[in-house]
Amino acid sequence: MAVSSSHYDVIIIGAGAAGLMCAATAGYRGRKVLVVDHANKPGKKILMSGGGRCNFTNLNSTPANFLSDNPHYCISALKRYTPQDFLELVERHGVEHEEKAPGQLFCQNSAKDILNVLLTECEWAGAEIRMATSVTQVQPTETGYKLQTSSGALSCESLIVACGGLSIPTMGATGFGYELAKQFGLSVLPTRAGLVPFTLHPELKQQLSPLSGISCPVEAHCHNHHFKEPMLVTHRGLSGPSMLQVSSYWQAGDEVHINLLPAQNIQDDLFTLRKHKPQSTIAQYLNQHLSKRFAQAFNE
Numbered sequence: 001m002a003v004s005s006s007h008y009d010v011i012i013i014g015a016g017a018a019g020l021m022c023a024a025t026a027g028y029r030g031r032k033v034l035v036v037d038h039a040n041k042p043g044k045k046i047l048m049s050g051g052g053r054c055n056f057t058n059l060n061s062t063p064a065n066f067l068s069d070n071p072h073y074c075i076s077a078l079k080r081y082t083p084q085d086f087l088e089l090v091e092r093h094g095v096e097h098e099e100k101a102p103g104q105l106f107c108q109n110s111a112k113d114i115l116n117v118l119l120t121e122c123e124w125a126g127a128e129i130r131m132a133t134s135v136t137q138v139q140p141t142e143t144g145y146k147l148q149t150s151s152g153a154l155s156c157e158s159l160i161v162a163c164g165g166l167s168i169p170t171m172g173a174t175g176f177g178y179e180l181a182k183q184f185g186l187s188v189l190p191t192r193a194g195l196v197p198f199t200l201h202p203e204l205k206q207q208l209s210p211l212s213g214i215s216c217p218v219e220a221h222c223h224n225h226h227f228k229e230p231m232l233v234t235h236r237g238l239s240g241p242s243m244l245q246v247s248s249y250w251q252a253g254d255e256v257h258i259n260l261l262p263a264q265n266i267q268d269d270l271f272t273l274r275k276h277k278p279q280s281t282i283a284q285y286l287n288q289h290l291s292k293r294f295a296q297a298f299n300e
């Protein structure tokens with residue numbers, strides 16, 4: 001029996017990081033693989049990741065760094081593919097990289113290097129990538145799935161949905177993955193933003209605007225989840241690793257606490273100052289420990 005040219009062993013919806021990794025893996029297993037994506041170019045989010053230099057892995061990642069109702073999933077996933085495995089892949093392709101904070105690896109040049117690694121792997125594995133192709137319908141069949149797409153009907157034995165999350169629709173994000181999950185009877189939890197910067201109310205934003213562009217070490221916490229990493233003041237609000245991390249635990253109305261002097265024991269310091277240098281002021285103390293512009297803002 002002739003096999004139709006529109007039939008694949010594996011079809012993957014989404015040519016982002018997840019879809020391209022799946023495509024290469026399935027291709028190397030000898031499967032006939034097609035990746036379809038409605039965007040005009042693959043891996044757009046990879047290109048903007050890590051400020052354009054993609055923080056492509058963290059050697060100290062553990063399952064505890066992932067939020068999930070099923071923590072066991074992450075334990076097995078991380079055992080089967082470790083940060084070291086990805087680092088080895090990146091190094092095999094000669095991508096120059098650097099360690100910013102301990103374990104945090106970024107491309108030396110550009111996030112494009114990571115996209116190129118994934119595209120090259122897909123090519124070597126024989127996976128086909130078809131961009132500018134929207135999937136409008138997925139139906140189960142006796143042997144797999146039938147897809148209606150903007151470039152005609154396709155069929156496959158295995159279907160991988162790697163449509164990504166809802167953030168940044170201009171990069172191609174849609175809720176298609178969630179809709180498909182519902183269509184196939186999977187329960188979908190309510191979605192909310194995670195790993196995102198905070199925007200501030202106009203009053204506070206204006207107050208902090210002279211500090212825009214300044215980064216400082218802080219300890220931010222929300223609901224007893226503490227993050228001792230830098231915070232960045234932006235023209236819209238607060239960003240940087242500590243704020244991005246804490247945002248995953250925050251919901252509207254919750255309080256976020258930010259300690260601008262995480263390395264100091266302020267109570268002990270002030271007590272000692274009062275004892276030994278009773279003339280010193282809080283302003284002098286802040287000048288000593290905060291960056292100059294921050295200290296100025298608080299002393300005004």
Ligand SMILES: Cc1cc2nc3c(=O)[nH]c(=O)nc-3n(C[C@H](O)[C@H](O)[C@H](O)COP(=O)(O)OP(=O)(O)OC[C@H]3O[C@@H](n4cnc5c(N)ncnc54)[C@H](O)[C@@H]3O)c2cc1C
Nearest residue numbers: 014016017018037038039045049050055163164172174176
């Ligand atoms: C500003 C920013 C910085 C980041 N920095 C980092 C970082 O430094 N390190 C890090 O590890 N992560 C970072 N991330 C997160 C990381 O980029 C994402 O987790 C990752 O790219 C998600 O990959 P994905 O393949 O799951 O989804 P996506 O990259 O979103 O890919 C999904 C693909 O599916 C396609 N698609 C959607 N709907 C359809 C449809 N109906 N039909 C066809 N195709 C469809 C989209 O066009 C897209 O190409 C960052 C994210 C952002 C936004």
